[in-house]
Amino acid sequence: MATIRVPEVVPSPPEDSEKLMKAFEGLGTDEKAIIRVLGQRNASQRKKIKETFQQIYKKSLIDCLDSELSGDFGRAVILWAYDPSERDARLANKALKSRRKNITELQVLVEIACASSPHHLAAVRQAYCALFERSLEEDIISNVSLPVQKVLVRLVSSYRYDKEAVDSSIANMEAVILHDAIRTKNLDDDDLVWILSIRNIFQLRATFQCYKDNYGKSIDEVQLFITVFDNSLSLCFVLILSTWKILFTGH
């Protein structure tokens, strides 16, 4: 679903709405037709289709998808039809309400908090309140135990500066804090959590570069080292680091 190819000439929202309605008609559902429409439009085009569908048929597109589709495919397509902020708010809620509640279930929260633009993260928090009548932070506090709870609340509450601006003396200083926390296995350290939750990706990349220059360990090696601690907080940090590694390197 990440590779969406929008055709050069995009049909109008009424045309797309009509194709979707046809796909729903009769017994069963034309799933391929649904993919051809929703899978080949960007988020703002899907938003227009949703509004137009509602105007023409006086029905919610999401309700129609919900009643026509089932299973993983259905759930994936329905998530696709939401606005990105609403989709992420629903995914975050699902992760928090999951009965399993292990740390990998919470990966979606780490990704939303660490890989989104600050604007998107703010929109997700707003959508979360509107949908669930509680804040995302409140639900983290009532569903996740300490110390992971503290890290997640800090991460989702942050609004990182999104332009490229790096202070190399801060990077050096914070590489020392990072190294001390890892060396003493004290990932609950307030300074460490603070660095991870307020610094932007450019500053963090510089910090990890200093870490490598000063201590000879890459972010991969840091990750491996932390994994060995084998507790929920270390797994949470591994998720954070792997999300950033993708942002640092593009893969």
Ligand SMILES: [Ca+2]
């Ligand atoms: Ca049908």
